[in-house]
Amino acid sequence: MSKGITSKNDDYSQWYNELVTKADLAEHSAVKGCMVIKPYGYSIWEKMQAALDKMFKDTGHSNAYFPLFIPKSFFSKEAAHVEGFATECAVVTHYRLKNDGNGNIIVDPDAKLEEELIVRPTSETIIWNTYRGWIQSYRDLPLLINQWANVVRWEMRTRLFLRTTEFLWQEGHTAHATSAEAVEEAERMLDVYADFAENWMAMPVIKGIKTANERFAGAVETYCIEALMQDGKALQAGTSHFLGQNFAKAFDVKFTSKEGKLDHVWATSWGVSTRLMGALIMAHSDDQGLVLPPKLAPIQVVIVPIYRNDEDLAQISEVAKALVAELKAKNISVKYDDRDTQRPGFKFAEYELKGVPVRVAMGGRDIENGTAEIARRDTREKQTITRDGLAGYIETLLDDIQTNIYSKAYKFRAESIVKVDTYDEFKRLLDEKPGFLSAHWDGTPESEQKIKEETKATIRCIPLDNELEDGICIYSGKPSKQRVLFARAY
Amino acid sequence: MSKGITSKNDDYSQWYNELVTKADLAEHSAVKGCMVIKPYGYSIWEKMQAALDKMFKDTGHSNAYFPLFIPKSFFSKEAAHVEGFATECAVVTHYRLKNDGNGNIIVDPDAKLEEELIVRPTSETIIWNTYRGWIQSYRDLPLLINQWANVVRWEMRTRLFLRTTEFLWQEGHTAHATSAEAVEEAERMLDVYADFAENWMAMPVIKGIKTANERFAGAVETYCIEALMQDGKALQAGTSHFLGQNFAKAFDVKFTSKEGKLDHVWATSWGVSTRLMGALIMAHSDDQGLVLPPKLAPIQVVIVPIYRNDEDLAQISEVAKALVAELKAKNISVKYDDRDTQRPGFKFAEYELKGVPVRVAMGGRDIENGTAEIARRDTREKQTITRDGLAGYIETLLDDIQTNIYSKAYKFRAESIVKVDTYDEFKRLLDEKPGFLSAHWDGTPESEQKIKEETKATIRCIPLDNELEDGICIYSGKPSKQRVLFARAY
Ligand SMILES: [Zn+2]
Numbered sequence: 019m020s021k022g023i024t025s026k027n028d029d030y031s032q033w034y035n036e037l038v039t040k041a042d043l044a045e046h047s048a049v050k051g052c053m054v055i056k057p058y059g060y061s062i063w064e065k066m067q068a069a070l071d072k073m074f075k076d077t078g079h080s081n082a083y084f085p086l087f088i089p090k091s092f093f094s095k096e097a098a099h100v101e102g103f104a105t106e107c108a109v110v111t112h113y114r115l116k117n118d119g120n121g122n123i124i125v126d127p128d129a130k131l132e133e134e135l136i137v138r139p140t141s142e143t144i145i146w147n148t149y150r151g152w153i154q155s156y157r158d159l160p161l162l163i164n165q166w167a168n169v170v171r172w173e174m175r176t177r178l179f180l181r182t183t184e185f186l187w188q189e190g191h192t193a194h195a196t197s198a199e200a201v202e203e204a205e206r207m208l209d210v211y212a213d214f215a216e217n218w219m220a221m222p223v224i225k226g227i228k229t230a231n232e233r234f235a236g237a238v239e240t241y242c243i244e245a246l247m248q249d250g251k252a253l254q255a256g257t258s259h260f261l262g263q264n265f266a267k268a269f270d271v272k273f274t275s276k277e278g279k280l281d282h283v284w285a286t287s288w289g290v291s292t293r294l295m296g297a298l299i300m301a302h303s304d305d306q307g308l309v310l311p312p313k314l315a316p317i318q319v320v321i322v323p324i325y326r327n328d329e330d331l332a333q334i335s336e337v338a339k340a341l342v343a344e345l346k347a348k349n350i351s352v353k354y355d356d357r358d359t360q361r362p363g364f365k366f367a368e369y370e371l372k373g374v375p376v377r378v379a380m381g382g383r384d385i386e387n388g389t390a391e392i393a394r395r396d397t398r399e400k401q402t403i404t405r406d407g408l409a410g411y412i413e414t415l416l417d418d419i420q421t422n423i424y425s426k427a428y429k430f431r432a433e434s435i436v437k438v439d440t441y442d443e444f445k446r447l448l449d450e451k452p453g454f455l456s457a458h459w460d461g462t463p464e465s466e467q468k469i470k471e472e473t474k475a476t477i478r479c480i481p482l483d484n485e486l487e488d489g490i491c492i493y494s495g496k497p498s499k500q501r502v503l504f505a506r507a508y
Numbered sequence: 509m510s511k512g513i514t515s516k517n518d519d520y521s522q523w524y525n526e527l528v529t530k531a532d533l534a535e536h537s538a539v540k541g542c543m544v545i546k547p548y549g550y551s552i553w554e555k556m557q558a559a560l561d562k563m564f565k566d567t568g569h570s571n572a573y574f575p576l577f578i579p580k581s582f583f584s585k586e587a588a589h590v591e592g593f594a595t596e597c598a599v600v601t602h603y604r605l606k607n608d609g610n611g612n613i614i615v616d617p618d619a620k621l622e623e624e625l626i627v628r629p630t631s632e633t634i635i636w637n638t639y640r641g642w643i644q645s646y647r648d649l650p651l652l653i654n655q656w657a658n659v660v661r662w663e664m665r666t667r668l669f670l671r672t673t674e675f676l677w678q679e680g681h682t683a684h685a686t687s688a689e690a691v692e693e694a695e696r697m698l699d700v701y702a703d704f705a706e707n708w709m710a711m712p713v714i715k716g717i718k719t720a721n722e723r724f725a726g727a728v729e730t731y732c733i734e735a736l737m738q739d740g741k742a743l744q745a746g747t748s749h750f751l752g753q754n755f756a757k758a759f760d761v762k763f764t765s766k767e768g769k770l771d772h773v774w775a776t777s778w779g780v781s782t783r784l785m786g787a788l789i790m791a792h793s794d795d796q797g798l799v800l801p802p803k804l805a806p807i808q809v810v811i812v813p814i815y816r817n818d819e820d821l822a823q824i825s826e827v828a829k830a831l832v833a834e835l836k837a838k839n840i841s842v843k844y845d846d847r848d849t850q851r852p853g854f855k856f857a858e859y860e861l862k863g864v865p866v867r868v869a870m871g872g873r874d875i876e877n878g879t880a881e882i883a884r885r886d887t888r889e890k891q892t893i894t895r896d897g898l899a900g901y902i903e904t905l906l907d908d909i910q911t912n913i914y915s916k917a918y919k920f921r922a923e924s925i926v927k928v929d930t931y932d933e934f935k936r937l938l939d940e941k942p943g944f945l946s947a948h949w950d951g952t953p954e955s956e957q958k959i960k961e962e963t964k965a966t967i968r969c970i971p972l973d974n975e976l977e978d979g980i981c982i983y984s985g986k987p988s989k990q991r992v993l994f995a996r997a998y
């Protein structure tokens with residue numbers, strides 16, 4: 019069919035780009051670096067949002083909304099923060115256009131802002147400036163707020179979903195009375211992200227902490243979940259930051275404790291973004307197109323009639339529509355595609371491309387025999403199943419597919435974590451068998467930086483459940499107390 | 509209590525401002541003209557979004573996402589459109605900050621954009637530029653897309669929810685093969701908005717069309733729903749535009765018809781915004797605070813225990829928690845407020861301020877008698893009800909409250925539509941008994957403009973179901989074929 023895509027073994031990067039556009043997930047817009055998320059892609063994002071939003075609310079968070087714009091002066095208040103984001107900020111300098119008299123629309127020089135506004139790349143500064151008015155006493159704590167929003171970080175080289183100038187995300191911003199509570203919150207939200215990645219996206223992740231080099235600008239500690247894509251490159255799928263009192267101090271947010279003591283508040287922030295769409299696509303898909311875990315598939319089941327004439331179609335439709343009703347009663351999203359403008363083969367390819375987990379084909383013979391042909395997207399296996407109990411069979415099959423997609427990714431990931439003890443071996447494996455390389459590191463930013471410059475591999479994280487082990491740094495030969503995970507990454 | 513607010517009869521405007529902030533709905537941010545929507549306010553907006561989103565999907569629409577930024581040149585392509593929005597645009601001119609060497613963060617002059625970007629005030633231009641790539645044939649039509657997004661229109665004088673520089677909204681953008689289909693869509697979405705306003709917000713609205721003066725910049729016809737606030741001022745609660753082929757021509761979007769003819773596509777756009785929050789507040793609330801229709805109330809029922817000691821509380825809690833479970837089983841959102849830091853009177857006032865539709869108070873006597881005291885927020889009536897069947901009673905009561913709030917608003921609106929036949933009477937009523945004034949108008953923009961300048965009243969709409977009637981224009985004395993609705997408006 020015309021929508022055939024490059025094989026991922028031939029050119030993984032090209033495979034990804036074609037998949038995103040041909041499966042109608044997203045496309046580049048006329049605005050450099052900004053994407054259009056198309057309806058099919060957006061419907062997957064909506065499913066992600068709904069699941070995450072429920073998890074946030076179940077853990078006590080409320081949603082709110084803060085301004086898109088941040089005064090430049092706020093930005094400068096937390097030194098590490100501004101340094102981290104200054105080089106990628108969209109800046110609003112004027113608030114009016116005008117006609118120049120020659121029919122051209124120009125920026126009105128008389129409408130220059132006294133203070134420039136930054137389009138938020140993240141909202142710590144504007145939010146902590148607001149929290150100052152909301153927090154006086156320990157009774158106002160913890161303050162557990164999340165925001166769903168668009169953010170802008172100017173990027174020179176962009177890729178759909180993975181790195182775009184504008185992206186959609188959620189950012190949680192919480193305030194606590196003690197350091198311990200804030201750390202607990204940061205860890206809780208890391209667990210929520212890991213739960214979502216594994217149980218909804220069917221994507222195993224490693225929970226860990228970032229080295230100082232890779233820490234969020236303004237954080238004391240950055241927790242992360244790291245996933246592995248099918249090409250052996252890592253992808254940071256979510257981060258949760260313990261911010262200490264950095265932002266409370268920068269914005270002077272204090273509270274009176276139960277004991278009447280005045281102290282700065284402790285903070286966290288945490289976020290995931292439309293980058294997860296990229297991770298979802300790259301983690302599971304194949305040369306036929308998307309492979310979507312059933313829990314995030316906008317269409318979980320598609321029914322395609324195979325008929326020679328209108329009489330055939332009428333008979334099949336009767337059975338198909340009964341099945342649609344049964345599946346809907348089980349909260350399974352199902353589409354009956356009886357378009358007469360396309361042939362079954364075209365439809366099969368289209369739903370494979372779009373990653374629909376289960377396809378049901380019904381022909382005249384099936385109606386006679388009381389059967390249907392069931393094809394699962396993950397393994398592409400087909401089976402003929404009797405019509406009796408078919409809805410229940412499909413319900414179980416969807417669970418099996420969810421589990422199988424996870425297991426496959428887990429197995430691949432397990433095979434892709436390799437212990438390495440020399441720098442030569444490290445460099446060889448990065449090229450020949452990429453994945454997570456578990457290696458000793460002396461703990462210095464200098465060695466980390468050198469390795470990055472020489473190999474493009476970064477320390478993805480120090481796993482939370484890391485075992486201590488004496489060894490020597492693969493780069494410097496200096497003593498090391500534990501291995502860390504290196505990889506090339508998106 | 510400390511949260512007492514100004515009476516709406518003393519100062520309606522002040523009453524509104526205090527209500528919005530004291531009920532924790534929203535507040536002004538540090539960014540001029542931009543608001544912070546606080547968790548309680550945002551939870552009402554989420555309920556609005558969920559209801560509207562379902563209505564959009566039930567009428568065949570899908571969500572998508574388009575860029576925040578619009579190149580200046582796109583803006584200029586539809587002449588009326590740019591004229592309408594040019595004077596209120598936030599303009600991005602640079603993409604980087606830098607340290608000036610003296611520790612100051614400044615805009616990097618080397619990072620000036622070749623073409624300025626406008627922060628979207630509405631998305632017709634970027635969307636129609638995108639649709640050019642999506643539409644080739646009649647098979648691609650209709651294209652029925654909605655976007656939930658933030659938009660920016662620079663405002664010099666702002667009011668929380670009613671007029672803010674940044675606001676949240678949804679914007680539908682559809683493409684059709686014929687003019688008739690596009691008109692039908694614009695009218696369908698107007699009906700959806702009216703349905704939502706009346707059946708969810710309990711706010712009666714008049715459906716009508718705007719005069720040329722009040723039309724959306726770039727539209728052929730603007731449909732609107734107009735609501736009446738308790739001070740007799742009108743509020744435009746939603747608009748739906750038939751855009752003809754204006755944007756298709758500006759962005760060269762053509763399709764091949766079934767007959768093989770090439771033609772420009774027909775368009776609509778339609779939107780409602782966080783302005784609806786302002787309408788909801790002003791339509792029903794009173795001097796004690798918010799009055800929320802149950803269908804949009806984040807907390808529909810609150811249970812407050814009234815106790816002298818821990819033993820009392822334990823007994824009450826047992827009964828209260830059983831009631832909570834029963835209500836939740838009926839999908840009623842309920843909160844049991846057993847905080848020991850506040851007295852019942854304080855809690856009563858707080859939930860009145862926040863507009864919780866039903867309050868259940870339970871004391872020791874109630875436990876003995878198997879009763880509870882039920883107070884409804886809309887009428888502030890109290891009744892003692894037996895515990896048996898209480899959940900069912902509350903379920904019915906919530907429906908009654910929803911209906912009653914609507915009826916009250918409907919009655920007020922009915923009394924506030926007055927036929928006027930002279931300009932003197934028109935001016936007198938605007939000051940003495942504001943509301944919708946139904947008056948003859950000669951159909952000219954000149955008379956309309958003069959009336960606006962002299963009285964601040966505008967033509968809110970020409971009602972869709974208007975009866976034709978010969979008369980003379982109250983302003984010019986020229987002949988008129990129908991009355992139109994004037995009002996001062998938000
Ligand atoms: Zn301080």
Ligand SMILES: [Zn+2]
Pocket residue numbers: 756757759760761762772
């Ligand atoms: Zn054209």
